Amino acid sequence: MFDGLKDKLNDFRTDVTEQAEAEPDEASEDGEAALVESDGQSTTADSTQDDEASTEDDASDPSTLKRAKAFATGRIIIEEEDLEEPLWNLEMALLESDVEMSVAEEILDTVRETMLGETRKQVETTGELVEEALHDALLDVIAVGQFDFEERIAETEPPVTIVFTGVNGVGKTTSIAKLSKWLEERGYSSVLANGDTYRAGANEQIREHADRLDRKLIAHEQGGDPAAVIYDAVEYAEANDIDVVLGDTAGRLHTSNDLMAQLEKIDRVVDPDLTLFVDESVAGQDAVTRAEEFDDSAAIDGTILTKADADSSGGAAISIAYVTGKPILFLGTGQDYDDIERFDPEWLVDQLLAEDS
Ligand SMILES: Nc1nc2c(ncn2[C@@H]2O[C@H](COP(=O)(O)OP(=O)(O)O)[C@@H](O)[C@H]2O)c(=O)[nH]1
Ligand SMILES: [Mg+2]
Known part of the structure; x- marks a missing residue:
């Protein structure tokens, strides 16, 4: 049941994770650095950027500060740019699966909001964050009007x-x-x-x-x-x-x-x-x-x-x-x-x- 859709949702999860966890070099090519992993094991933008850009600029870049702070507190930062392409792909996938346009848009809005939310609770991996966002977005539209x-x-x-x-x-x-x-x-x-x-x-x-x-x-x-x-x-x-x-x-x-x-x-x-x-x-x-x-x-x-x-x-x-x-x-x-x-x-x-x- 609904296997095609299931596969497409899974693709979105992979998509975001790849974007967000992209090697720092790739990330800076895009003019952005995406993610600080909570465990500090994964590649982070900070160390590489120090080599590439002027240290002064870096220190005053609010997004770098934000990432550094997030790193210290073990949070994940997803930038809007990381989501652009995966969200576009998700929208196409939903429409291909015959999801009605306004419903697809609602799902996208919720996913975007959840993933970019500043105060969301700590999650361990990007994958979990995506899952949480998709879960909430889907449930919001599917559960409308439910009664026993x-x-x-x-x-x-x-x-x-x-x-x-x-x-x-x-x-x-x-x-x-x-x-x-x-x-x-x-x-x-x-x-x-x-x-x-x-x-x-x-x-x-x-x-x-x-x-x-x-x-x-x-x-x-x-x-x-x-x-x-x-x-x-x-x-x-x-x-x-x-x-x-x-x-x-x-x-x-x-x-x-x-x-x-x-x-x-x-x-x-x-x-x-x-x-x-x-x-x-x-x-x-x-x-x-x-x-x-x-x-x-x-x-x-x-x-x-x-x-x-x-x-x-x-x-x-x-x-x-x-x-x-x-x-x-x-x-x-x-x-x-x-x-x-x-x-x-x-x-x-x-x-x-x-x-x-
Ligand atoms: N696979 C499957 N077939 C169903 C289901 N519900 C109904 N059908 C089949 O759909 C066909 C039409 O069903 P019917 O009740 O006569 O439709 P009606 O014209 O709306 O009354 C029948 O062959 C049913 O066996 C279902 O949930 N799954
Ligand atoms: Mg009948």
């Missing part, structure tokens, strides 16, 4: 009504089946409602899941009103003490006015407790754009990102929460019912920054 899904279910008056939206084929119906099982494992009963009255065969498809999981399915004829189906399911849940209603909807393009109006009607008639947007991780930038557009027409509360198992870029996983302001709640990681995981931003960042590849 299970807690939300627990504290909402039952039946908790959840409606799933998104384009065709991304895994809405599969995610509903997975989530129904996930809920059962945590003690919550659920009923499925087929609000996809648009597509031929939709009833049969979701009925197969319902049968396999031994769930009640509420469905109407093809062409019926999806709001009415979900409304019926809510009544069924109320009458039968079912905790959660999982309402499927037809896959639609955000450009299809009729179908988008249907979503608005569901919102009005059923007033769901949660509207979850489903899209596939592999769609990258497209998924990010769609999340934004669906959120605009029928406000979403969170995203389920499917097919993460097949995605190497990770751009959607990094961007969607920041762009919509709503969290990613689950990752779909395969085609089996158990292949759904609570989205954990810390876990994801740790995975992305893990040394082994």
Whole structure:
């Protein structure tokens, strides 16, 4: 999962370390000296510069003083110039990985700030400093809006009504089946409602899941009103003490006015407790754009990102929460019912920054 992105983040780490720990000669060719290693073992700019430049100039150069002072106190100094090229490469890498532009910029800003910060805590190596900076930058954008899904279910008056939206084929119906099982494992009963009255065969498809999981399915004829189906399911849940209603909807393009109006009607008639947007991780930038557009027409509360198992870029996983302001709640990681995981931003960042590849 997200291996391509992982490699690119690793390249950044190597990039900065190389720049910052460049031999003094190389460094002064660039007109800069970059780093004082805390252990004093690594090459430092100071000794060489004494030979090359006038001692007087050196002593009065505030940056030399700063480095010398940092050396004495065991801190690392990274100069803005050291970061220029690695940050540029990082930006390109993020964009190539389908990270949305504004998200890439936010990540870059945080990395720059963390690495140049005067008062940051002591770290031992440049590598650690880069890791810390990347960790914070990624977590900041990935964790936007996070809430505890299970807690939300627990504290909402039952039946908790959840409606799933998104384009065709991304895994809405599969995610509903997975989530129904996930809920059962945590003690919550659920009923499925087929609000996809648009597509031929939709009833049969979701009925197969319902049968396999031994769930009640509420469905109407093809062409019926999806709001009415979900409304019926809510009544069924109320009458039968079912905790959660999982309402499927037809896959639609955000450009299809009729179908988008249907979503608005569901919102009005059923007033769901949660509207979850489903899209596939592999769609990258497209998924990010769609999340934004669906959120605009029928406000979403969170995203389920499917097919993460097949995605190497990770751009959607990094961007969607920041762009919509709503969290990613689950990752779909395969085609089996158990292949759904609570989205954990810390876990994801740790995975992305893990040394082994
Ligand atoms: N590899 C993988 N395939 C998935 C995942 N979620 C759904 N699929 C597959 O995607 C296809 C479309 O799923 P479906 O639920 O019918 O999409 P819908 O049109 O949005 O309802 C099916 O073949 C699913 O098995 C996932 O997390 N990983
Ligand atoms: Mg479907």
